[in-house]
Amino acid sequence: MLIIKNLHxxxxxxxxxxxxNLEVKAGEVHAxxxxxxxxxxxxxxxxxxxxxxxxxxxxxxxKGKNLLELAPEERAREGVFLAFQYxxxxxxxxxxxxxxxxxxxxxxxxxLEPLDAVKFLSVMKExxxxxxxxxxxxxxxxxxxxxxxxxxxxxxxxxxxxxxxLSILDETDSGLDIDALRxxxxxxxxxxxxxxxxxxxxxxxxxxxxxxxxxxxxxxxGRIVKSGTKDLALELEEKGYDWIKEEVNATxx
Amino acid sequence: MSKDNQIxxxxxxxxxxxxxxxxxxxxEAPAGLNEGIIRWISSKKEEPxxxxxxxxxxxxxxLTMIEPEWxxxxxxxxxxxxxxxxxxxxxxxxPKNLDEIDPELxxxxxxxxxxxxxxxRLQGIAVDAVLDSVxxxxxxxxxxxxxxxxxxxxxxxxxxxxxxxxxxxxSVVPINDNYYAALNSAVFSDGSFCxxxxxxxxxxxxxxxxxINAANTGQFERTLIIAxxxxxxxxxxxxxxxxxxxxxxxxxxxxxxxxxxxxxxYSTVQNWFPGDKEGKGGIFNFVTKRGIxxxxxxxxSWTQVExxxxxxxxxxxxxxxxxxxxxxxxxxxxxNNYQQAxxxxxxxxxxxxxxxxxxxxxxxxxxxQNSYRxxxxxxxxxxNSRNFSQCDSLLMGGKCGAHTFPYIDIQxxxxxVEHEATTSKIGEDQLxxxxxxxxxxxxxxxxxxxxxxxxxxxxxxxxxxxEAQKLLALTLEGSVG
Numbered sequence: 001m002l003i004i005k006n007l008h009x010x011x012x013x014x015x016x017x018x019x020x021n022l023e024v025k026a027g028e029v030h031a032x033x034x035x036x037x038x039x040x041x042x043x044x045x046x047x048x049x050x051x052x053x054x055x056x057x058x059x060x061x062x063k064g065k066n067l068l069e070l071a072p073e074e075r076a077r078e079g080v081f082l083a084f085q086y087x088x089x090x091x092x093x094x095x096x097x098x099x100x101x102x103x104x105x106x107x108x109x110x111x112l113e114p115l116d117a118v119k120f121l122s123v124m125k126e127x128x129x130x131x132x133x134x135x136x137x138x139x140x141x142x143x144x145x146x147x148x149x150x151x152x153x154x155x156x157x158x159x160x161x162x163x164x165x166l167s168i169l170d171e172t173d174s175g176l177d178i179d180a181l182r183x184x185x186x187x188x189x190x191x192x193x194x195x196x197x198x199x200x201x202x203x204x205x206x207x208x209x210x211x212x213x214x215x216x217x218x219x220x221x222g223r224i225v226k227s228g229t230k231d232l233a234l235e236l237e238e239k240g241y242d243w244i245k246e247e248v249n250a251t252x253x
Numbered sequence: 254m255s256k257d258n259q260i261x262x263x264x265x266x267x268x269x270x271x272x273x274x275x276x277x278x279x280x281e282a283p284a285g286l287n288e289g290i291i292r293w294i295s296s297k298k299e300e301p302x303x304x305x306x307x308x309x310x311x312x313x314x315x316l317t318m319i320e321p322e323w324x325x326x327x328x329x330x331x332x333x334x335x336x337x338x339x340x341x342x343x344x345x346x347x348p349k350n351l352d353e354i355d356p357e358l359x360x361x362x363x364x365x366x367x368x369x370x371x372x373x374r375l376q377g378i379a380v381d382a383v384l385d386s387v388x389x390x391x392x393x394x395x396x397x398x399x400x401x402x403x404x405x406x407x408x409x410x411x412x413x414x415x416x417x418x419x420x421x422x423x424s425v426v427p428i429n430d431n432y433y434a435a436l437n438s439a440v441f442s443d444g445s446f447c448x449x450x451x452x453x454x455x456x457x458x459x460x461x462x463x464x465i466n467a468a469n470t471g472q473f474e475r476t477l478i479i480a481x482x483x484x485x486x487x488x489x490x491x492x493x494x495x496x497x498x499x500x501x502x503x504x505x506x507x508x509x510x511x512x513x514x515x516x517x518x519y520s521t522v523q524n525w526f527p528g529d530k531e532g533k534g535g536i537f538n539f540v541t542k543r544g545i546x547x548x549x550x551x552x553x554s555w556t557q558v559e560x561x562x563x564x565x566x567x568x569x570x571x572x573x574x575x576x577x578x579x580x581x582x583x584x585x586x587x588x589n590n591y592q593q594a595x596x597x598x599x600x601x602x603x604x605x606x607x608x609x610x611x612x613x614x615x616x617x618x619x620x621x622q623n624s625y626r627x628x629x630x631x632x633x634x635x636x637n638s639r640n641f642s643q644c645d646s647l648l649m650g651g652k653c654g655a656h657t658f659p660y661i662d663i664q665x666x667x668x669x670v671e672h673e674a675t676t677s678k679i680g681e682d683q684l685x686x687x688x689x690x691x692x693x694x695x696x697x698x699x700x701x702x703x704x705x706x707x708x709x710x711x712x713x714x715x716x717x718x719x720e721a722q723k724l725l726a727l728t729l730e731g732s733v734g
Contacts, residue, residue: 049688049689050685051681051685052681071688072688073688073689073692073694075689076689076690076691082689084689087686090686090687090700090701091705092703092704092706092707093700093703093704101692102687102690102691103691106691109691162690
């Protein structure tokens with residue numbers, strides 16, 4: 001589904017990603033872990049098409065297409081979804097109105113009829129149950145005055161509505177208490193299928209107790225320095241990141 | 254340059270939709286401004302002597318006045334002597350009813366999406382169509398007259414209801430009020446007149462659609478709305494003009510009188526030609542709008558969506574004379590390319606327990622300059638009066654400007670006055686977020702801007718709120734890359 005080859009990216013001339021290689025197949029869950037500043041969020045942003053990052057080398061194929069050539073909205077319509085670490089607020093625009101615009105533009109691209117108001121609301125009702133989100137939030141301005149947990153739930157709710165094939169969760173666990181974490185993870189798990197894939201970007205192992213990854217990759221200094229199964233995440237939890245740093249430094253000398 | 258600015262940099266404004274004009278045979282006054290021209294207009298309109306005298310008095314006042322320069326707008330001096338002050342499409346016979354209107358004129362309005370055919374009209378809206386200097390037709394007159402409501406062109410009102418015109422004309426905006434109001438009083442040619450008798454709730458929206466067609470002509474229309482005790486009316490005004498390289502002057506005066514317990518809602522969707530991308534051409538929109546809440550418990554509410562004109566100078570105001578009277582001003586002013594707007598309101602609290610509310614939303618893009626200028630005045634006897642003002646500015650790109658000039662003058666210590674102001678930018682973060690959900694940048698801007706202006710758009714009658722939303726999106730279309 002997703003093939004990343006030797007991806008380099010920088011911001012304002014400073015290289016952040018220095019040669020990422022990764023393949024994600026349908027049905028898989030990949031966790032990207034690593035210490036702060038290792039480039040985890042940058043990778044998520046580059047895949048979603050954030051323009052402040054400049055891709056200097058490498059290629060990314062998504063369902064056989066050159067992802068890097070597509071505008072952010074085209075990537076979204078192709079099925080790439082990014083759950084933001086810091087979802088933005090849009091005053092005066094209700095979540096319902098925002099999502100209806102998004103869903104219908106995505107449907108149009110995929111050659112589907114737009115959903116009328118009644119259909120849309122019934123789909124919305126059904127998906128709202130997944131993340132136990134309060135109906136009241138739907139008529140409020142998008143993310144405005146939402147608590148941290150509500151914002152993150154809203155991200156996963158939007159993911160459910162847009163039905164992506166590749167979901168990238170950027171530190172979705174940050175700022176969540178244990179109950180919210182369980183609810184959000186539950187939603188993500190229910191949305192998983194043999195046709196979709198998930199990339200979970202996280203600093204901590206705790207989220208991976210709920211969303212169990214098939215593969216765990218450790219990102220350090222803009223490269224994937226270690227890959228393994230979920231046991232690697234547990235090892236990191238126990239030992240921290242220092243031993244990886246040492247290992248990397250030792251081999252690079 | 255940040256990416257944010259770079260996106261917003263790629264500014265290409267969409268062509269103005271109503272920029273076409275039609276060759277009409279016109280009955281025009283010669284260019285120039287003098288007493289002779291004023292007599293010419295007055296006799297052309299077969300006006301009574303008192304009105305001619307009133308015009309001449311206004312003209313003599315105007316001669317002693319100087320053009321105001323305090324507004325935050327800059328434009329080449331207008332040569333008032335080169336303008337024509339009257340231009341009327343020639344109609345073979347004076348139409349007695351709508352069926353007799355020249356089909357060519359009807360077509361102009363059809364093309365603007367305004368049907369003067371009552372059967373085709375949406376139920377619930379009566380229209381007075383003003384082309385250049387004259388009203389070409391008014392719909393639903395008969396239906397309205399059954400309720401005692403008078404809705405007709407100003408010229409007709411002068412002939413049919415001179416006592417009302419004489420009593421109220423200039424009572425809210427005196428002839429010597431300001432430079433442009435004085436000029437308008439001297440040379441105004443037509444406009445709408447509306448009278449709602451005591452206790453009548455007008456069952457439909459009344460609207461005037463102003464269209465400038467002729468070149469080198471100023472449009473000086475005059476609107477007078479009188480709401481008697483306990484009556485209610487909602488009034489709408491729309492405007493467009495052809496795309497021309499020269500600037501054209503539009504100096505209108507609107508007067509509203511509200512008696513005890515009366516309520517008047519006045520909404521404007523202003524879409525005069527704004528000039529081209531380089532700032533060439535466009536309408537100079539110098540307008541005086543004022544309402545007086547003369548009776549206790551009366552209410553006047555102004556709502557404006559300003560998207561057009563090269564230069565706008567406009568302050569719809571309320572004089573809150575009656576005790577417990579209420580004044581409201583809701584405004585969205587959008588400027589793009591080289592447009593300049595200096596707009597706001599005045600709330601003059603005279604009566605006791607008077608209340609006013611100001612919600613102003615400015616949106617600036619391109620190289621435009623957008624100013625809010627508002628005055629809240631609480632007079633000595635206006636005990637327990639209250640005002641709430643909110644002025645928000647939204648900037649798009651790094652080359653436009655937003656300015657706020659609030660004036661507050663309080664002479665009664667029991668007054669409560671609140672002023673809130675914010676300035677924000679459409680952020681790259683917001684756009685990216687929308688993009689990531691599959692929404693195109695163009696639609697994202699429309700969504701964000703409409704969200705920002707929602708509080709004001711909500712004040713418009715339903716059907717027009719939808720129109721206004723589209724217009725906002727259209728005005729800013731192409732404003733981000």
